[in-house]
Amino acid sequence: MLCRANDNATLPRDARLPINRCNLPAVVLGGLTYQQHPSPLLIDGVAELHADLFRRLNAVPAEARAEVFRDYLTVHFRLERPEEMGLSGERRGQRQSRAKANYVRMIRGWSFDSDSREGAVLKGWVESRFGLMPRYHGQSLRDPSGDAYRRYLEMRSQGLYGTNALEAQFDLVYAYCQLDLALRHPGARHVTLYRGVNRMADHEVLEKGEGGRYVILLNNLSSFTCSRERACEFGDYILAVNVPLSKIFFYCGLLPGVLQGEDEFLVIGGVVDVTLSTI
Template identity: 80%
Template sequence: MRGSHARKGLAADKATLPRDARLPINRCNLPAVVLGSLTFQGYPAELTLDGVAELHADLFRRLEAAPEDKRAEVFNDYMTVRFQLEWPEQMGFTGRRKSRTKANYIKMIRGWSFDSDSREGAVLKGWVESRFGLTPRYHGEPLRDPSADAYWRYLEMRSQGLYGTNAVEAQLDLVYTYCQYELKRRHGVARHVTLYRGVNRIADHEVLENLGRGRYIVLLNNLNSFTCSRERACEFGDYILAVDVPLSKIFFYCGLLPGVLQGEDEFLAIGGAVEVSLSTL
């Protein structure tokens, strides 16, 4: 983790979040044009989802009272009871396809880890779009035109992923809020974490500006996988993309809930415009 100072040379006046990458409204304390901007990367602020902490105040009281090694268990138990994850009939389920009732927050995150362009990936990208106002830029294919077939295919996958679930997007609200709670407990005043991604070419990303000397301003997808291990990133591409990600944009990380993600030191980070560095292995 690193401190609150902005990276030297951050070109905050040279790029902003393109209009077609954001919605005019969201369910967050900051609008998408702010939280998705390059300036936010250098000077991050706390992000809170509307009403989540207030609605689930009892959870956070329990977390405060729990020892560190029991907090994940407290969270999972709360989710199971609050959303009746083991008793779908109590929530009005009357269908035959009980497999859909298992499509909870854990299944969504695991599905993403196997394939970010899967049905579960579409649900997570749709959740980011709804809560933070950042539109997805890629899901199996580029998503640039909301009227194009590619975007409608993404919407169809998202709808299929949500069908028959018990308020899975509300479950994801709590995952994000709990993640932020843990990051503050563990890292104090730190505001960024340096994350890495193996890539074969920078052209695979939306480049907003080439700053020279291996530095670029890029527009990330609205949700992205990174690793905190540079060595691990080396296994996935010929070049290493490094980015200082605001902690407030971390949705989930390996180890937050033991057993959900296996290995790779994976982080799921909310996107927007960022300055990155590209280097060889």
């Protein structure tokens, strides 16, 4: 058994911000105790500002929810009419490129490369809303004064430039995902997810126990899969994690057509207890 009553159960100080924009501080939601005993995470103001959306989602059958959600975001953020939100003054090609920088494009970009510009934008959103600092983006980000962290900030800024409230779109994606999971899995608090790895040295190991048990610090946003067989394709070892449903930002079946294959889940990070096994 792993010892729980030590500092390894706590999110390290350099992995968190002192403030965030949700109902729990980063030191709580990013700790090992939260993994074991999760509670809902509510981003400030989302339920209040978009109460009409959630009334609609609760009133329609499950098969209609995705369409209602897409339509709401398209209209609310003028995704098909960016000029109505002030997008102007650039060359036509530039306008079209920035107009397409919406939540769908960002999530697809993450799926192709989590260390891309889109990945930087999503990791930045997690940092802003939940107070969890990114730990890796192409290189280690553990030194906030280093070149790697500066490049991450540049990519994040470039990805957000000229977009229409992109992080507010992510707020709604997360809230919709939580509503969908609660309706589909009433009473559930966790789901077992898997990740293929080649070596544990690529992860921040806080504690090693017996029988392949580890306490590790995940990046602030990471990809997992619900299929152990699929995870086997990405490494020689398999990490199995009991992930709180409240830590799931997006999953492959949430909005049909956004992600293709791999049964992918985008998981908000923190300290977690995992089991490592061979294929």
